[in-house]
Amino acid sequence: MIKPLVVAHRGFSGKFPENSRRAFVEAIAVVGCDGIETDVHLSKDGEPVIIHDGTLERTTNGKGPVNAMTFAELRSLDVGSWMSKEFAGEQIMHLNELLDLCIQHDKVLNIELKNYQTIYANLEKIVIDCVIAKKAEERVFLSSFNHISMEICKGINPNIKTGLLYMQPLIRAEKYATGHALHPAYALLGLEPDLIERAHKEGQAVHTWTVNGDEEMRFCISQGVDSIITNFPDRLVELLAE
Numbered sequence: 658m659i660k661p662l663v664v665a666h667r668g669f670s671g672k673f674p675e676n677s678r679r680a681f682v683e684a685i686a687v688v689g690c691d692g693i694e695t696d697v698h699l700s701k702d703g704e705p706v707i708i709h710d711g712t713l714e715r716t717t718n719g720k721g722p723v724n725a726m727t728f729a730e731l732r733s734l735d736v737g738s739w740m741s742k743e744f745a746g747e748q749i750m751h752l753n754e755l756l757d758l759c760i761q762h763d764k765v766l767n768i769e770l771k772n773y774q775t776i777y778a779n780l781e782k783i784v785i786d787c788v789i790a791k792k793a794e795e796r797v798f799l800s801s802f803n804h805i806s807m808e809i810c811k812g813i814n815p816n817i818k819t820g821l822l823y824m825q826p827l828i829r830a831e832k833y834a835t836g837h838a839l840h841p842a843y844a845l846l847g848l849e850p851d852l853i854e855r856a857h858k859e860g861q862a863v864h865t866w867t868v869n870g871d872e873e874m875r876f877c878i879s880q881g882v883d884s885i886i887t888n889f890p891d892r893l894v895e896l897l898a899e
Contacts, residue, residue, distance in 0.1 A: 661877070662691040662884035663893050664767055666867050667709060671888035674737040675716060676707050677747040681755060685762045689894035692765030692796075694866070694886050697752055697784055699777045704728035705752035705784055708736070711775045715739070717749070724775060752784065756791045765796050767864070767886070769822065770810075773803040781809045785817060800840050800864075807837055820864055831856045838862040838883075843873055846880050853881050871896060 668680025669687065676695055684690050696709040701724055713719035717734040719726070728751065737744030752768070759766045768788075772780045788797050798818035799810050807819040820838035826848055827833055830841070839856050843865040846852060853863050866886035868877050874896050877885050887893050 658879075659881055659883065660897060661882050662765065662864075663687075663689060663890050663897070664692045664694050664765070664864070664884050664886045665690055665890040666694050666886045666888050667696065668693060669888075669890060671869065674740045674744045674747055676709055676750070677736050677744065678750055678754075678758075679737065679744060679747055681750075681758055684890055685758070685764060687890045687894060689897070690764075690890040691884070692767065693755070693759060694767040694769065695755060696769045696771050697780070698723045698771050698775070699780055699783065700728040700731055701725060702727045703779075703783065705780070705787060706731055707750040707752060707755055709771070711771065722775065724777070752787050753791065756787060756793050756797075759796060760791060760793060763796075765798070766793070767820075767884075768797060768799050770799060770801040770803065770806050772801065772806050781806055782813055785810060785813050788817060789814070798838065798864075800838075804837075811836060818862075820862070822866075831859045831861055834861060835859070838864055840864050840866065842866060843868045843877055843885075846877065846882070850880075857881075868893070 665684035667675035669684040673680040673683050697705045700706050717736050719734040731749045737747030794817050800820040800822050802822045804821050810819050820840040821834045822840040824842040856863050862883040864884040865882050868885050868887050
């Protein structure tokens with residue numbers, strides 16, 4: 658049985674404000690955490706910024722769409738206070754800053770391109786240009802629910818790994834995802850017990866999300882997935898050590 662990568666979903670988001678520097682640093686501090694999962698939108702001036710939602714209200718003290726503000730304006734927002742006053746002052750990060758953090762600490766980085774509710778022109782090229790400039794091609798894998806976007810990424814740079822996110826069953830997913838990894842919601846693994854075996858025969862990795870309960874973690878480990886994306890990397894590390 659392979660040991661799956663432990664990937665912290667939006668950083669250590671079970672205990673710290675999602676997609677904040679604090680959440681990333683705390684995830685990196687977990688011995689045995691292999692990497693970070695994050696989300697990228699574009700600012701009004703075309704900068705790749707780290708935030709999950711296309712709007713600001715849920716996780717910042719701002720309002721409106723992310724792409725209605727410049728990076729400098731987004732930088733002035735607080736992305737920590739919504740969770741606790743303890744985290745006041747956390748700022749939206751630029752993708753380059755997170756790449757630097759992962760390079761410094763030798764962690765993998767799963768970048769989800771959030772280009773299916775808001776369609777961002779050139780998001781794929783902008784993200785890939787950042788990855789190449791940092792010489793991070795080997796530590797990054799891209800993913801999206803927009804599967805056309807992943808095909809675009811392959812066309813730009815076929816050497817950067819890509820994965821197809823999905824949360825509804827796909828017929829013969831391993832055939833559909835030729836050239837890409839599979840990123841299924843973990844519950845889908847129970848519908849097709851042989852999915853991972855089939856994918857591996859096609860040379861595809863399987864990265865599953867978002868796995869937070871002990872029972873669910875044990876199930877995914879037993880299935881032989883390549884990575885488990887979780888809000889609680891510390892607990893997953895403990896279970897893998899058992």
